[in-house]
Amino acid sequence: MNSSTNPPGHGYFPAIVCVECDSPIDALVALCIPRHEATDLVAASWVESDSPCLVATPDGGRPVAVLRTPEGRWAACHAFLNDLYATHEEADRRLAKLLKRHHNGYVACLRLRSSAADHWPGLAHLGCLRDEST
Numbered sequence: 001m002n003s004s005t006n007p008p009g010h011g012y013f014p015a016i017v018c019v020e021c022d023s024p025i026d027a028l029v030a031l032c033i034p035r036h037e038a039t040d041l042v043a044a045s046w047v048e049s050d051s052p053c054l055v056a057t058p059d060g061g062r063p064v065a066v067l068r069t070p071e072g073r074w075a076a077c078h079a080f081l082n083d084l085y086a087t088h089e090e091a092d093r094r095l096a097k098l099l100k101r102h103h104n105g106y107v108a109c110l111r112l113r114s115s116a117a118d119h120w121p122g123l124a125h126l127g128c129l130r131d132e133s134t
Helices: 024-030 035-045 088-098
Strands: 010-021 053-056 064-068 074-079 105-112 126-133
Touching: 010 024, 010 064, 010 088, 024 035, 024 053, 024 064, 024 074, 035 053, 064 105, 074 105, 088 105
Parallel strands: none
Antiparallel strands: 010 074, 010 105, 053 064, 064 074, 105 126
């Protein structure tokens, strides 16, 4: 975590949009998550109905996130979980540096069940609280 002033167990990260889809399953499949795994992930996320995003790691790949957009669609994004920040503002500044011409991005908030360093390998422990567009 880049700052120690964050609420316990929360962090913000930048996410770069690859494509927007009509469903979270389609967005996960667009990010190379197998359809059966995408379906399982979406079904498991229903337990936390206030969660507007999902985080996953394709086999051998980098973390990805699927975020609910303000328009009600689902953005398939590259998630920069190594850039986890204590505040939305810090993550927004990092997102501005990451964005290239004609790309969109969001800042998402994660609730961590334990310390981030303990859980990076599987990411199954992460739950997104909300996403905020830039």
